[in-house]
Amino acid sequence: MSSKAVLPPSRLRRSSPETTVHLLQKKLDVAEKETIGLVHKLSGLGFNGSSRLKNGGGEQRGDSSQMNSPDPIQPFIPRSAETEVLHKNYQTLVSRLCRNESQIQTLRLNFCSVQTARDLAKKEAGTLKEQVDVLAETHHAEVGRLNKELERTKKECRDAGVARKASEDEARRLQAALNDAAYTNSDFTVGFEDIQIAKQKLAKRVNELREELGREVSLRGSLEDSHAMLLQRTCEMESILESERREVESMNENCIELRHEGARLMEEKNQESARRKAIEEALTTLKAELASKDVKVAELLEQNKVFASALAASKKTCSDLHTEVEKQATLVIDTQTLLVQVQSERETLQEFVQKNTPHPSQEEQSVVAGLESRINLLEKQKQDYESRLSQERQGKQSVQSSSSRIEEQLISAKLKLSEKETIHQNEMASLEHAIGVVKDELNEALKEKEAVLRSKDSLMDEVNQAVDSMTEERRSVQEKIIQAQAEVTNLTRHKEAAEQDNSQLRERISILEQHQSAHQKVESTITELLDSKNRLAYEKGQLQNRVEQLQRDMKSMDNVHADASKLKSINADLEAKLREAKRELTEGKQNLQHMENVLKQEHANASRKEEDFSLAIQVRDSALKDAEKLREELEALKRREKQKTTTLQKNLSDARSDHNKMAATLESIMTSHGQLQVVVETFQTEMGQRDHELAALRQERQSHKRSTEKMQREVTRLQEQLAAMETADSNQLASLNIDLTKAAQSQTKMATRLQEALATVSKQQVALEGLQGELDKRAAQYHILSDTRQHEKEESHRIKEELAGKVESLKQQLKSTRDSNQKKLTLELSELRQTHTDSKSRAEKLPKENKELLSKLDDVEQKHSKLKIRLASQKTQLDQFRNTQRSNKDLETQLLQIQDQLKEMEQTKTEYAAKNRDQSRTIASFMDQMSGLQRELGSLSEIQKEESYQSRDKVRKLEKDAEKASRIQKENAKLKKQLRETEEKTLATEEKLAEASNESLQISNHLQEAHDWFQSRYSSLQKALSETKKKQALLEQTAAEQQRELSHERQKSESQTKKAEEMIRASRQALNQLANQAEVDQLETKTQMHNLAMRVQAERDHATYADHKMQKLLNTSAELVEELTLELDRSYSNTRP
Known part of the structure; x- marks a missing residue:
């Protein structure tokens, strides 16, 4: 009966020590009452308990206050005449006891099963609906598995039957030995x-x-919730940073718009100067006509000469004012009105001169009045110009205020970092103080323990004295024990039967545990399948978004026909689609590699399990067969993918040929735009031939030089500020790194101290348990000795009762002391555990806060890098401005040479119209090809879905094999080894994550190089345009050379993009490997898998961010080319008659 399995404890909340003591007292009272009732029943069956009852009754009458602590039960004193009654009733009592025990055991087992069912129902209540569908699919596979397990269990039952027979033989042999060793039964x-x-x-x-x-x-649940809250906070910080980045980008766009407005104002100024030259030429023609008149108008001519000198002076003043006014864009409408007025006045003057030649005084007055009106208008324009200058100055001040705000934000961030450092230091000081308090409490507990041990030694001395007096009585008792050997033999038989029942129950418990483990594994597989399903749904959403974007692009492409800028945007979209197709191919390859890695891991696990477990050979053979089948299927998939890659390469070659054709058409459009720009320049040369306009241009150059010098000064000042900021940030980073290292060292010290405290606490618990065991043994010995002493003569009853009272008082004292000590120790242990949990929580919070600080530092460094990039872009823009000045100088020298080529440009206009028609046709064919490519992409997406379904089925098979193999791993030594391996793997994964981050940095460097290359190429194209203006006689040869250069440069750009894609692939492969390792470690340690998954997700986000950055760079390059074409179109539209 004693060898039966221990019942599992109920999952109730922990009760207070007072309630437990109260319950124990109640149970003791009930047990003592039941013992009294049993004694009465035994007396009815033939036992002699009259003396005990009499004594007990007298005591109860005499001492009614001791109802809660009755006297111990006196043993049965047998008689020689009542042995037959005992033999008759003995078997009935034994059968009743066996039945009661079996019923109690069955009730306990039913209670355990109900409790486990309740726990499982609570766990599975949330995910029951989803698991029903999955379990329906896996039902057939489980039926086969259960059949195999039945066969295996039948074999095990046979082996157990054989072992049972052997154990019965051994039990018989032991029974004979027990009959020989009767004296040792006590x-x-x-x-x-x-x-x-x-x-x-x-x-x-x-x-x-x-x-x-x-x-x-x-x-652990509370810690996970806090971790989730921290993740939400980091996401909010990232959103804030993205909003700030958007504001900075909007500022950059505003700056670019201001520059474009400046260029537009320059163009409008040139147009105004050309119109002014036309007006002056008309005035000279009028003067020539007046000079050819009759001699009668000689006086008028002399007066006209005086008037011309006055006009020259007024023109100089007007030119000085006009140089200041020509910088603004709003004066175009006013100048046009002036031109209309001047033309009308010219016509009126001509009419007036023809009609009224003999009236020169009236003509002079009218001309003077017109000049005065013009001077007034020019003064008004000057005032408007000054107001606009004040507005521009206010815009500059607003930009400076925004920069000052950014600096204030940086200063506030630094202050926050310093405050957090002080908080960390205070927390470390509080932790050290808590550790000191814990040490003091441990010292006090040790002192109390020593005092308890001393009191225990004194009690043990008294007990030993009592034991010496009872040894003599024990000898007489041993003679009576020999008579009870017959009874012991019967008890041994019943014990063997109970042991057999116990073995059967243990087998049932082991089977239940196996079922529970299988159920847990099924739950883990279901969770993994749900995770994979969520990932696939996420990828499906991404693909749907891509399809919608492609459809939108196609709808926008339907309206595009003849614009070169939109053709370039189409090329950019095609390149993006090709990249997406390549990405999908790489993802398929990565999935195949993932499957191969899984197969390799399965083989490694099978080889390890062969050495440890001989029973897993059959499972390994089946797994190998399945693996061979999977290899064949993988080879078939590889062949299919090779065929797909060949077809995709063909499509890519066709697309490249179309791309080359489109590039040729774009180059022809660029040449035609260049020719049109030459036409514009000829119109400007015809309108600007006078010397005073050149002087005005020189003054404008001087003003531009002054503005550029101001800009350079501002750039140098900003560079100095950046250098100062970088030095300050580097110093702060160094101080922060030192503080972080100190914090890590202090954390390690805290961990070691906590481990030592836990070891001491565990040692104290072991010592307390040993003391409690010894006390219980001594109490049992007291019970036995008190029972033996009651068998003496009537003369020694008084002495025995006195000794029993003393023993009971000692017991009460021991119980009271033991309870008080237990209470003290439990309180101290609870306090120690609370301090331990607090220190753990603080130690876990510290690395999280350190991570937040590091992330903030990384954000600050990124902001500094962005500021550097802006400075570089400003420098490049200054260089471009200087180049434009140089090109303006060259244009001025070439203005006189292009007048003869106007007639040729008219012929080129007709040719340009024919070319535009051809281009519209090519665009229509290109749209048809795009529709075909979309269809092919749709078919590829369907094929990939089918492959994904097949891969899911294979993954499920592999998971089933893994479950079969995992059932064999139940040894503690392997678990320790696996823990060590997981620690090594975590270190390896951290190294791989560092390598992946370095690779991502390399990718960002490559992208930066590509961006610099595009900028340099943009400047080189501008220089090439200026050179084509000088060498118009060799237009055909230069066009061919430019086509070659463009093809070579496109190859370079494609090679660079391929390199970037290869780096991205390598980083993704590394990430996939890390994810595979994390999935393998998930079965072993779930906590480590969570951290690894978070890191892998961060690396994936970084890779996607690099991809988005690459796409942004390509879009910016396409937008730059589009802006060039738009500027050419504007210049052409402005120069049209």
């Missing part, structure tokens, strides 16, 4: 009772451990 009974007491203690200890596990689970 010690055996004492040991048996000690074992029962130890089992009860172990059961209590197991209950306490399970309660502690429940608390740790709740703590």
